[in-house]
Amino acid sequence: MVFLSENLLLTDWAAGASRALWRRSPRAVCSWHGGRWVVRPLYYGRTEGGALAFASEVKALLAVTEDVHEFPPGTWYTASEGFHRYATVESGRLPEGDPDRIALELRHRLDQAVARCVVADEMGTWLSGGVDSSVIATVAWPRVRTLHSFVSGVKGAPDLAYGEQMATFLGTVHHSLLVTREDLAAALPEVIYHLESFDALLVRSSVVNYLTAQLASDYVSAVLSGEGGDELLVGYDYIKQVPPSAIPAEVEDIVMRLHNTALQRVDRCAYAHGLVPHIPFADMDVVRYALRIPAEHKIHRRGGTAIEKWILRRAFQGLLPDAVLWRPKAKFWQGAGVETLLAEHAEAFVTDADFRRERVLPNGWQLHSKEELVYYRFFREHFGEISNLDWMGRTKRVSGSPVTAATTRQRALRDSADPSSYEAPITPTAGASVPSSGTTKGEPGHWLHLLVHGGGGGLSRYRRREGIEPPPRLPARPSRCAWLPGPGSRWPAPAPPSRIP
Incomplete structure (x- = not known):
C-alpha cells in the first residue's frame, strides 16, 4: 500500500504488465499499462485523515479505510481535475482479407507475445488440454530448455486426460494433481482471502487454479497461462446467439471485465504461492489485433454448426492433435470436474431458510445460490460486513445464466463433428514469398x-x-x-x- 505524501515518485510493476505512478507534485496519479493488458487491479481510498492511499489488493486498504474504489484502467488522476482516460481498447475491424492471412498474423503475434513472456530456461505452463492453454504450451515449448506442465482435477475429470495427452505430444515434464472434495473444501477460505471475491463462478474456478499453482510452486518460479483467449476470440457459447453485428461490442465488454475477474484469478492464485504468471493473450499486440478480427472468423458457421474460436483453431491446425484442437470449450471448473462437488458441499451447510434470510446483502446485491452464500460467509469472516462492494468484479450473466455455460446439444454436435469435413489445412496466401524449389502448401507430417x-x-x-x-x-x-x-x-x-x- 502507498500513501500519497511529500514529493515522491514510486513505481510498481504489477506482474510485469501494469505500471502505476504516484506523485505529490503536481498531485497526479497515473495508472499506466506497458506492453500487456492489465492483469492486476489498482484500488484507492481516502483515510479519515484525508490521505489518499493506493494498493493492488483491497485487504491492504481495509486496514485504514472502508472508502475503497477501483482505479480505472488506462486513466490518470489529479486532485484538481479528477480522472482522465488516456488509453482505450477498441474493437474496430480489420480490412476484408483472406482468413488464412489473418490466422497466420494471429499466430505470429502470439509467438512474439510468448517470446516476451519467456524469462528463464525452465518455466511452467498451466495445461488443461483446452485450446488456449495448449496453444500457449505449443508456442512456448521450443523456447525453453525445460517446460513443466501442470493440471489439476477430480478423478475422471476431462482436463486430466486432455492435459496428459497434450503433455505427451509435446514432451513436457508433466505434473497432475488429483483433488478430492475435501481438498476443495479445505482450500476455500484461503482462496477467498487471496481472491477478495465471493462470486460463485469465479471462486469455483479459482479453487482449482489455486491448487494447481500450489503444485507448480514446487517446481518453477514462473508460469504461462492461456487466460484471455475465450474473451478475445469468442470461446463462450452464449455469444453464438448474439447477432453478428453486436458481437464486437459484446467482446469488448467482456474483455474490459477481465482485469477484476478471470485475470485477477490467475494473478491472485499464482502470487499466493510466490509464482509469477505470464499471460500471452493479454499482450497488447495480441489484444489490439484480436479485437479487430471480424466476428465471422471467430464464430465460423457452416452446415448448421457454429464453431467458437475458429480463427485460433485455424491458426494452429496441424500443430496440435485434432482431439485437442477441436475440443469443445469447457470452463476451468467444468473441465476439472468440481462443478457439482462444491454445490453439494454448500447444501450441507446452508438450509433453505438460511438462504432466504441471508440472500440479500447490505448493499442490495442478491446472491445467486447457496454455494455463493457459503463463499460470502468466508468473505465476511476475512473482511467484515462491507457495505461498499463496487470495487469487486462479478461474472457476467445473461438472462440469469452465467455466460460460461454451454448447452448439452451444442457440445454433442461438436463432439460428433468431423473437423476434416469443414476444415482444410492452411496454405500460404497469394503473394507469399516461397522459393520455386519449395512448396506453397503445408505438407502433412x-x-x-x-x-x-x-x-x-x-x-x-x-x-x-x-x-x-x-x-x-x-x-x-x-x-x-x-x-x-x-x-x-x-x-x-x-x-x-x-x-x-
Missing part, C-alpha cells in the same frame, strides 16, 4: 522452422509409423529463432535443425 538470422530453416518430417510427433526441441535462443512464421515472412531453403546457432 512436416513442421516448419525459420531462422531469423543467418538463413536456413525449412520443412522437416516428423511423422512416424506410430503416429504424429512434435518437432525436435530447438535450443532456447528466442532472440534468434522464431518457430512460427508471420505473414510476409520468407520461407528459406530446407536445412537441418542442427544449423540453428
Whole structure:
C-alpha cells in the first residue's frame, strides 16, 4: 500500500504488465499499462485523515479505510481535475482479407507475445488440454530448455486426460494433481482471502487454479497461462446467439471485465504461492489485433454448426492433435470436474431458510445460490460486513445464466463433428514469398522452422509409423529463432535443425 505524501515518485510493476505512478507534485496519479493488458487491479481510498492511499489488493486498504474504489484502467488522476482516460481498447475491424492471412498474423503475434513472456530456461505452463492453454504450451515449448506442465482435477475429470495427452505430444515434464472434495473444501477460505471475491463462478474456478499453482510452486518460479483467449476470440457459447453485428461490442465488454475477474484469478492464485504468471493473450499486440478480427472468423458457421474460436483453431491446425484442437470449450471448473462437488458441499451447510434470510446483502446485491452464500460467509469472516462492494468484479450473466455455460446439444454436435469435413489445412496466401524449389502448401507430417538470422530453416518430417510427433526441441535462443512464421515472412531453403546457432 502507498500513501500519497511529500514529493515522491514510486513505481510498481504489477506482474510485469501494469505500471502505476504516484506523485505529490503536481498531485497526479497515473495508472499506466506497458506492453500487456492489465492483469492486476489498482484500488484507492481516502483515510479519515484525508490521505489518499493506493494498493493492488483491497485487504491492504481495509486496514485504514472502508472508502475503497477501483482505479480505472488506462486513466490518470489529479486532485484538481479528477480522472482522465488516456488509453482505450477498441474493437474496430480489420480490412476484408483472406482468413488464412489473418490466422497466420494471429499466430505470429502470439509467438512474439510468448517470446516476451519467456524469462528463464525452465518455466511452467498451466495445461488443461483446452485450446488456449495448449496453444500457449505449443508456442512456448521450443523456447525453453525445460517446460513443466501442470493440471489439476477430480478423478475422471476431462482436463486430466486432455492435459496428459497434450503433455505427451509435446514432451513436457508433466505434473497432475488429483483433488478430492475435501481438498476443495479445505482450500476455500484461503482462496477467498487471496481472491477478495465471493462470486460463485469465479471462486469455483479459482479453487482449482489455486491448487494447481500450489503444485507448480514446487517446481518453477514462473508460469504461462492461456487466460484471455475465450474473451478475445469468442470461446463462450452464449455469444453464438448474439447477432453478428453486436458481437464486437459484446467482446469488448467482456474483455474490459477481465482485469477484476478471470485475470485477477490467475494473478491472485499464482502470487499466493510466490509464482509469477505470464499471460500471452493479454499482450497488447495480441489484444489490439484480436479485437479487430471480424466476428465471422471467430464464430465460423457452416452446415448448421457454429464453431467458437475458429480463427485460433485455424491458426494452429496441424500443430496440435485434432482431439485437442477441436475440443469443445469447457470452463476451468467444468473441465476439472468440481462443478457439482462444491454445490453439494454448500447444501450441507446452508438450509433453505438460511438462504432466504441471508440472500440479500447490505448493499442490495442478491446472491445467486447457496454455494455463493457459503463463499460470502468466508468473505465476511476475512473482511467484515462491507457495505461498499463496487470495487469487486462479478461474472457476467445473461438472462440469469452465467455466460460460461454451454448447452448439452451444442457440445454433442461438436463432439460428433468431423473437423476434416469443414476444415482444410492452411496454405500460404497469394503473394507469399516461397522459393520455386519449395512448396506453397503445408505438407502433412512436416513442421516448419525459420531462422531469423543467418538463413536456413525449412520443412522437416516428423511423422512416424506410430503416429504424429512434435518437432525436435530447438535450443532456447528466442532472440534468434522464431518457430512460427508471420505473414510476409520468407520461407528459406530446407536445412537441418542442427544449423540453428
